[in-house]
Amino acid sequence: MSLDWQGALNVVLEHPLFSVGLTLAVYQLAQALYARTKLMLLQPLLVAVLLLVGTLVLLRMDYQLYKNNTQLLTLLLGPATVALAVPLYQNIKRVRQVLLPTLITLLVAGTFATVLGVGIAWLMGAEHMIVMALAPKSVTTPIAMLVAEQIGGSASLAAVFVMITGMLGAIFGVELLRLFRVVHPAAVGMALGMVAHAIGTARCLQEGEEQGAFAALAMSMMGVITAVALPLVVALLS
Structure with missing residues (x-):
């Protein structure tokens, strides 16, 4: 019996925890890179955005799906600003x-x-x-x-x-x-x-x-x- 790898990958990509975890992991990586180098051009938000966009393109993940799955992080934007x-x-x-x-x-x-x-x-x-x-x-x-x-x-x-x-x-x-x-x-x-x-x-x-x-x-x-x-x-x- 052969495994449906594409189907399994789609199930993982569609789960909200994947999008949230990916976002947090990419930002932590960007923070660590900035802390190690102290280069202003490696500003964490800029690096995180580039890494995240590249990952979504590589995985061929629909942006609307990603946006819907990260609504929790969007809700936290207000308290974080306050x-x-x-x-x-x-x-x-x-x-x-x-x-x-x-x-x-x-x-x-x-x-x-x-x-x-x-x-x-x-x-x-x-x-x-x-x-x-x-x-x-x-x-x-x-x-x-x-x-x-x-x-x-x-x-x-x-x-x-x-x-x-x-x-x-x-x-x-x-x-x-x-x-x-x-x-x-x-x-x-x-x-x-x-x-x-x-x-x-x-x-x-x-x-x-x-x-x-x-x-x-x-x-x-x-x-x-x-x-x-x-x-x-x-x-x-x-």
Whole structure:
């Protein structure tokens, strides 16, 4: 009696535990690689995505099946993002000392980051849908997808732009700030939190607790301001 190897493989691939286990294993491998090399280009999320996509292609596994089987991990995204507020709470006294300049920086720099991204895309002749998907690129994925849909952009493209923005910020952000001699913990945290959202905040936590606290604050405020103000501005300009 011959075994149906293809059928057995399909049963394994279709089981939710395989997709969840594969995702966790790939990320742990990427983390270990980064910890051993300390190379910014081997940022764990970037390496994990490349390894995961390559594995899915190699196994010829349908993405929709993978997505459905990893809903548990998607549900945990919210609590994981909220957990980034822990360092903010631990440094609340420090945040209060510089609250006014922090809010001014958020308003000015956050507006500049959004306008700059949209303006470059518009000057390069991007379609309206792509421009609107780019507008919320500096906030976390759930907020970006909802805002993009409200202002006429593609939620899927918005998620891609958010991921690319976060990874680029995590890979190059700290080194660029050092190049321009921006080394103050609050400034570093604010910059990465505003432009690289949760991924940038996680990167800041590797630099120090104060950097992580201000990154969490900037990420949170940037998300709130974008969710409230961006749809109103687009509606007024339409």
